[in-house]
Amino acid sequence: MLDQFSKTQQQPGVGMFVALSRFTIANDMVDEVRAAFRDRAHLVDHAPGFVGMEVMCPVGDRTEIWLVTHWLDEQSYRSWHRGHEYHESHKGIPKGLKLVPGSAGVQLFEVFAD
Numbered sequence: 001m002l003d004q005f006s007k008t009q010q011q012p013g014v015g016m017f018v019a020l021s022r023f024t025i026a027n028d029m030v031d032e033v034r035a036a037f038r039d040r041a042h043l044v045d046h047a048p049g050f051v052g053m054e055v056m057c058p059v060g061d062r063t064e065i066w067l068v069t070h071w072l073d074e075q076s077y078r079s080w081h082r083g084h085e086y087h088e089s090h091k092g093i094p095k096g097l098k099l100v101p102g103s104a105g106v107q108l109f110e111v112f113a114d
């Protein structure tokens with residue numbers, strides 16, 4: 001069973017799966033978005049197969065948000081993404097947030113070496 005694993009027991013590595021999601025903030029809400037991530041719901045922490053995540057911005061550009069989630073496998077990511085917890089997790093998106101059109105997207109990766 002995947003849910004016997006917890007964040008503390010698993011390190012990202014070969015055979016795992018990564019979702020890299022990003023968007024660019026178009027209005028003056030960078031601080032609010034950063035605060036929302038710091039106060040995030042933490043529902044995903046308990047999702048089966050979840051290993052860990054980081055939220056980053058490129059050095060010198062705080063408007064771009066890059067979110068990396070690490071999973072044991074692709075199925076774990078897809079199950080969470082389909083489920084209600086994904087939507088619950090996004091209830092804290094600041095009201096009035098505007099994104100640069102076309103900037104939002106997610107790319108999926110298999111880890112083949114470390």
Ligand code: HEM
Binds near residue numbers: 021023045067089104
């Ligand atoms: C493109 C539009 C998106 C925006 C504007 C956005 C914004 C946010 C914000 C502000 C939060 C902070 C917490 C909250 O709102 O409750 C959050 C949480 C999160 N988002 Fe997104 N997100 C987007 C897309 C995605 C996608 C495509 C993924 C899939 C990889 C994703 C994965 C997550 C995860 C894992 C969390 C943490 C949830 C938790 O703590 O339970 N987001 N997102």
